[in-house]
Amino acid sequence: MREEESMSMPTADDSSDRSRSLLELAPLEAVLFDVDGTLCDTDPLHYHAFREMLQEIGYNGGVPVDEEWFIENIAGKHNDDAAAFLFPDDYERGLRFLEDKEDMFRRLIKDKIEPIKGLYKVTKWIEDRGLKRAAVTNAPRENAELMISMLGLSDFFQAVVLGCDCEHPKPFPDPFLKALDLLNVSKDHTFVFEDSVSGITAGVAAGLPTVGLTTRNPAHLLTKAKPAFLIKDYEDPKLWTVLDQLDKTE
Template identity: 30%
Template sequence: MNESNFLKLSQLSAGDYQAFLYDCDGTLTDNMPAHTQSYVEVAREYNVVFDPKIIDELAGWPITNVVEEINLRYQTNMVPEEFRIRKAQVYREQFLEKITPIDYVVDHLKLNAGRVRIGVVSGGDKSGIERTLEILGIRDLVEVLICSGDTERGKPFADPFLRAAELLNVEPSKCLVFEDGLPGIKAAEAANMHWIRVDQLTFG
């Protein structure tokens, strides 16, 4: 474990919070390069080439929304739902079982489970996120799991975090969000929740 990062994360998360809400991809597990490669490979099946930096820019968006944005920027016509299904397949077959934890964040979740309510809020497909949490050994610690399709709007809108808070029966202002992407930070702010950006160890 990166002890200094764990200590910093623990310091930043100290406070009168009743729930911790963690993003998954890029926050609990270091799998964003794998997701980016999945997008690139499926786009290639459509004969579409795009700058992969867009995936980091839109980290946390539902896959269908990312595809819609790529279509908009590149004047392409990939089918969002078809793309989502195929991307999930490529990621599951090539990358999912090889994921590794971001250890100081996973350890932080484990330490705080039972002290505060625990939720995971992701823009990913539920089956893939469920399996990710199982591989990380934390599925049983997660009380509420919100994924793509569970709310009408995904990140950067507040809906997924507000739904998690509702299911946990915790006021939004008493929830602390752990994220690695700007869309997730914007969603947390829209939900009136404080946040920690785990890759930069900043608080807002």
């Protein structure tokens, strides 16, 4: 059994700071972003790759998996955990399957990546205020760097933290805690953008107010992870009301 499986999973209740308002973060020091589903809407491509490849090997009796299954069991999870879930009796086979799936994903993503609506508006807001920023993701390095590059954000992020570089990936808080350390900022002056239950759980467990995006995952599922609040995208008036207030507070 892998170490991650032997430990109890963190929950939103692990952090007493989860209900802190973003306004209490003033002066704001940093903003952390997930990548898949948070910078760009890539879940449909991941789902397509899983559906096609699992059907090819006869998974689920050859019946194609549906999007609800993907959201509940795969979205936002580290590949190690996905491999263990898909192939509980042959973990090494699972890892090989995930490597092939990521190859397929990178082929699919060519010319098909689109930023989440309003992304460049919020990145400009962050740059204009001189805030520090990092991408924090469970994606493999090759995927993360490709997506960030295709979005033109390679120079925007001052650090990229991968789940595989930490003792435990999301939903554990380790990747976010490592980002705070790399940026040399306090959790008391940093918040997170995330789009999955796994990611929100990790942010909250790290003591960071976490804004959830309902890019693909249903609001009722994200709410269970206790985000600070939910937004549709980066043009959501709810977000800008808070950011404008934060400006005035500082």
